Amino acid sequence: MLSVSGVVKRYAQPEGEVTVLAGVDLSIASGEAVALLGESGSGKSTLLHLAAGLDTPDAGIIQVGGQALAAMDDRALAALRRGTVSLVFQQFHLIGTLSVADNIRFQAALCGRLDAAFEAELIDRLGLATQLDKYPHQLSGGQQQRVAIARALLHRPALVLADEPTGNLDERSSGAVMALFRDLVKAAGSALLMVTHSRDMADYLDRRLWLREGRLHHEPG
Amino acid sequence: MNRAEPERLGGVIRALLSHYWRHPWQAVFLLAGLVAGVALWSAVQIINSHARASYAEADFVLGAQASHWIRSRSGAGVAQADYIALRRAGFRQVFPVVQARVSTADNAPLAIIATDLLALPAGMAGEGGDAFDNASLDWQAFVQPPYQAWFPAAVASELGIAEGEQLALHDGRRLPPAVIAAREQQGRQIFMDVGAALSLLGRDRFTALAVGPASPDDVARLAAALPADLMLDANQQRLDLTQLTASLHTQLTAMSLLSFAVGLFIVFNAVRFSLWYRRPTLRTLRLVGVSVRALALAIVAETLAWSVLGSALGLLAGLGISHALLPSVSASLQNLYGAVVGADLLLDPVTIAIAWGMTLVGLAFALAWPLLLQLRGPVLPGGSASAGVMAEARARRVLLVGAGALALAAAGVYWQMGTVIEGFVLLGLVLFAAAWALPQALASAHRLLGRALAGAPLVQRWIVSDGWAQLPALRTAMMALLLALTANLGVETLVGSFRTALAGWLDQRIGADIYVNSAQLDTRRFVADPVNADWLATAHARTGVTIRWQGRPTKVYGLDITTPDTRALPLAQAEPDALARWAGGDRRILANEQAHYLGGLRLGQTVTLPTDGGATDYTVAGFFHDYGNPYFQFYLPREEVARRWRDVQSTGLALWLKPGEDNETAEAALVAAGAQPGEWFAQGDIKRLSMKIFDRTFAMTAAMNTLTLLVAGAALLTALLAILHERLPEFAQWRALGVTRRELLRVIAVPLALFVTLTWLAAIPLGALLSWLLIHDLNVMSFGWSMPMLWSPQPALKLGLLSAGIVVLVLMIVLSQLTRKLPQAMAQLGSAQ
Numbered sequence A: 001m002l003s004v005s006g007v008v009k010r011y012a013q014p015e016g017e018v019t020v021l022a023g024v025d026l027s028i029a030s031g032e033a034v035a036l037l038g039e040s041g042s043g044k045s046t047l048l049h050l051a052a053g054l055d056t057p058d059a060g061i062i063q064v065g066g067q068a069l070a071a072m073d074d075r076a077l078a079a080l081r082r083g084t085v086s087l088v089f090q091q092f093h094l095i096g097t098l099s100v101a102d103n104i105r106f107q108a109a110l111c112g113r114l115d116a117a118f119e120a121e122l123i124d125r126l127g128l129a130t131q132l133d134k135y136p137h138q139l140s141g142g143q144q145q146r147v148a149i150a151r152a153l154l155h156r157p158a159l160v161l162a163d164e165p166t167g168n169l170d171e172r173s174s175g176a177v178m179a180l181f182r183d184l185v186k187a188a189g190s191a192l193l194m195v196t197h198s199r200d201m202a203d204y205l206d207r208r209l210w211l212r213e214g215r216l217h218h219e220p221g
Numbered sequence B: 001m002n003r004a005e006p007e008r009l010g011g012v013i014r015a016l017l018s019h020y021w022r023h024p025w026q027a028v029f030l031l032a033g034l035v036a037g038v039a040l041w042s043a044v045q046i047i048n049s050h051a052r053a054s055y056a057e058a059d060f061v062l063g064a065q066a067s068h069w070i071r072s073r074s075g076a077g078v079a080q081a082d083y084i085a086l087r088r089a090g091f092r093q094v095f096p097v098v099q100a101r102v103s104t105a106d107n108a109p110l111a112i113i114a115t116d117l118l119a120l121p122a123g124m125a126g127e128g129g130d131a132f133d134n135a136s137l138d139w140q141a142f143v144q145p146p147y148q149a150w151f152p153a154a155v156a157s158e159l160g161i162a163e164g165e166q167l168a169l170h171d172g173r174r175l176p177p178a179v180i181a182a183r184e185q186q187g188r189q190i191f192m193d194v195g196a197a198l199s200l201l202g203r204d205r206f207t208a209l210a211v212g213p214a215s216p217d218d219v220a221r222l223a224a225a226l227p228a229d230l231m232l233d234a235n236q237q238r239l240d241l242t243q244l245t246a247s248l249h250t251q252l253t254a255m256s257l258l259s260f261a262v263g264l265f266i267v268f269n270a271v272r273f274s275l276w277y278r279r280p281t282l283r284t285l286r287l288v289g290v291s292v293r294a295l296a297l298a299i300v301a302e303t304l305a306w307s308v309l310g311s312a313l314g315l316l317a318g319l320g321i322s323h324a325l326l327p328s329v330s331a332s333l334q335n336l337y338g339a340v341v342g343a344d345l346l347l348d349p350v351t352i353a354i355a356w357g358m359t360l361v362g363l364a365f366a367l368a369w370p371l372l373l374q375l376r377g378p379v380l381p382g383g384s385a386s387a388g389v390m391a392e393a394r395a396r397r398v399l400l401v402g403a404g405a406l407a408l409a410a411a412g413v414y415w416q417m418g419t420v421i422e423g424f425v426l427l428g429l430v431l432f433a434a435a436w437a438l439p440q441a442l443a444s445a446h447r448l449l450g451r452a453l454a455g456a457p458l459v460q461r462w463i464v465s466d467g468w469a470q471l472p473a474l475r476t477a478m479m480a481l482l483l484a485l486t487a488n489l490g491v492e493t494l495v496g497s498f499r500t501a502l503a504g505w506l507d508q509r510i511g512a513d514i515y516v517n518s519a520q521l522d523t524r525r526f527v528a529d530p531v532n533a534d535w536l537a538t539a540h541a542r543t544g545v546t547i548r549w550q551g552r553p554t555k556v557y558g559l560d561i562t563t564p565d566t567r568a569l570p571l572a573q574a575e576p577d578a579l580a581r582w583a584g585g586d587r588r589i590l591a592n593e594q595a596h597y598l599g600g601l602r603l604g605q606t607v608t609l610p611t612d613g614g615a616t617d618y619t620v621a622g623f624f625h626d627y628g629n630p631y632f633q634f635y636l637p638r639e640e641v642a643r644r645w646r647d648v649q650s651t652g653l654a655l656w657l658k659p660g661e662d663n664e665t666a667e668a669a670l671v672a673a674g675a676q677p678g679e680w681f682a683q684g685d686i687k688r689l690s691m692k693i694f695d696r697t698f699a700m701t702a703a704m705n706t707l708t709l710l711v712a713g714a715a716l717l718t719a720l721l722a723i724l725h726e727r728l729p730e731f732a733q734w735r736a737l738g739v740t741r742r743e744l745l746r747v748i749a750v751p752l753a754l755f756v757t758l759t760w761l762a763a764i765p766l767g768a769l770l771s772w773l774l775i776h777d778l779n780v781m782s783f784g785w786s787m788p789m790l791w792s793p794q795p796a797l798k799l800g801l802l803s804a805g806i807v808v809l810v811l812m813i814v815l816s817q818l819t820r821k822l823p824q825a826m827a828q829l830g831s832a833q
């Protein structure tokens, strides 16, 4: 589903150029859930951004569903993100002027893939049934994050990229949301690449990778 | 305060101001708002105080402000011998004046005024008076052939005349070599020595003699010394310019205050966002132990700094704007009141102090007050997004309640409004009531639209619903836009109605083919001369006297009841023999509207006029329009005027040509009878000239309006850029969800277009209300003129297009910013801010 090979990313920093990713190779199959671990500043978010086409690598090839991102223009990238790749961040940026129900449907509406049955399942399992007519500012942080998860999954994207999706929540609710998240990603049939700091959370997933000194490792350092 | 404090204060100030380094456009807009407001306001102040200073000096204007005039009874002018005899008899305050109108080669009318500078009484010119500064004057060249013609700089540049050139006239004669001089009291007249004027015009008589300051004794002796064919008139034209022009200055001030208010809207806008950005900084500073007192001092210092910078730059810009606007204001003043305003503009300390004070008060409200309020609150924020939404709704409601209060106050003022200033207070109340009600109106309309779209596709609903996110930021800009649009519409309707009324009035009143106003022509002889019978159908020789009525110089005209223009009067059409009875002495009188609205005269009332035979009563039988006249005026039959007053002057001659005759025949006859070219106008020329004067008179209004609209456009730009900066992470996130750039632009543009359209729609009835008040109340109170209000959709459409243009321009700027900043924001998505 996602294939990354030889990806290099450098940033200009005050002290000179820093190579954050120094040749990363990664491959995720359809429906596979992979955890991405690593110290702060190791480049996890950078890799996710590159995979979503939000930023471009200095070298290497990134393919999603067999298509190279480098060959896509702005419009094609937008189409990719609207239908194929879903992002879940720590900041969930719900649309404040739309109701919870509309927020959940938002991305599916954009790509024209509404699915009433799956929507009902997501709402039910995420416990949002009583919140549908509310507006985001009337929800707690955890509730908002669950709306963001529903939004990211309703249209069954082929790939979900998640960057510390529960980083804002306390440990207990975070664990519960995490488990739910993994199950729902499975239910949607999506592949998952998730950044996390927590070993416990990583254990929920199929595979774990560590990012260290710009490269991916299969073992913690 | 201990010794470490000042150092710490510097650090605090630096920390507070660092914000502007990172967001320089906020500083730019804050400053732009201050500068725009101060500049427009101060420009008008500078012009106003300058004009008032000029009025004071106008007392020294030669001739026009003389205490008395000596004229010939026949209208043929004053012989040089009579003048010399008077001077010899010791009347040193008497000086000669020659006035004439000539036409340039391109038929542009030109006024010439001449006197004998050496004969001017002390205090009117020369020593002490700045009217003619001796340093620049070459006496020899001025009084000897080829003489000099002094052109005011503005006139010279209009005619394209350079120093030393000799302007060619219509008939081939040439004026003396030009000297370009910005001599204030000269107005738009060409000034030269009396000898030069006489030889240029081929005359041997002065137009009149003017009498400088004279004691009542002197006046009595002078009257006794005059030969029989000369008469001494008190100079009734001497006006209290300050009083007459007060209304116009009030109008200008009101407009400038509106601009200042609109400028303040920008400041509020800019400050609102800088406050929002700086909240965390303030919090951090307090958390690290900076005292509230040090922070308060830093805030006060910042406010002071902005006020000094803003008012200084604003005053400089104001000086520039006033230079640009002065020509049109002096045109208004001269056209309406004959007041002459000079060209040197100066900033006086009072204007500087007021500008700084207003800026400071505005900033205290916009910047210092909210920052200080924040200081008093708890260190850690308690606010949530939901509190923000509620606060916004509350702010709208508070504004709406305030709008209601203003509207009530406006109604109160309306029922007992008596002065022009009260009238403008009313307009201000109406405008601000509307502006304050606008946010709630926009919110309600937006809610209705949301409901109407309930069944629409989600993406469409999303685009429209984003208005809720924009409204808080756009609110202030929309209020500024409403003010600007309403003012524009109101004034445009006023000017348009006035223009139409004036054109219609000119068509009706200027019915004759040629109007003659000649000092040389013996009117009666000319009309009676059988050689003219071939081409002359009818002539109307009006007579007139100037009296004082209600403390103002007032003209009483004597009309010939047989002429077409008199027969067209409504009085004549009411009853078949009304005119005959009128001429027979039925003691009825017609008065101009000014006497009605400003003089308080009513139909059927008795008006008592001072005549040579004592006070005489007349019954007011009607009113006539008299646009552009600052004086009261009455019409009586010519016979009646001759019965009541001895020193009746000829006040012009209107000529109707026989069918098929052209103006040239008449002009040749006029020249043959002694009139000079330039002393008559063809019908079309008068109309054209009047409309030109009208347009010049209102050029200032148009300029102020355009500037106000530009200021509102700037407010819109600040608001949108602020929205962009505040919401950039959100926009980036949406892009990450697969929203295309076009959809994003639509999210920004559609609600904006919606709000601007709603604001524009609201401005249309408001503008009509404003123009209704301007036409029916303000204008009548200011000038004593009434006219039918003429509403046309054209100004509204024009402003709609202009607003659309501004929106498109602003969106293009925003789009370029978005294109520049979005990739960065997308790359940083998800990272903690």
Ligand SMILES: Nc1ncnc2c1ncn2[C@@H]1O[C@H](COP(=O)(O)OP(=O)(O)OP(=O)(O)O)[C@@H](O)[C@H]1O
Binding pocket: A011, A012, A013, A020, A038, A039, A040, A041, A042, A043, A044, A045, A046, A047, B827, B828, B831
């Ligand atoms: N736009 C940028 N410009 C310059 N340097 C950047 C930029 N974005 C990231 N970096 C640098 O790249 C490195 C990796 O950043 P990244 O955000 O990918 O780390 P991370 O692994 O996600 O860390 P964390 O766990 O703290 O989120 C950091 O050293 C960061 O300073």
Ligand SMILES: [Mg+2]
Binding pocket: A044, A045, A046, A163, B831
């Ligand atoms: Mg990260």
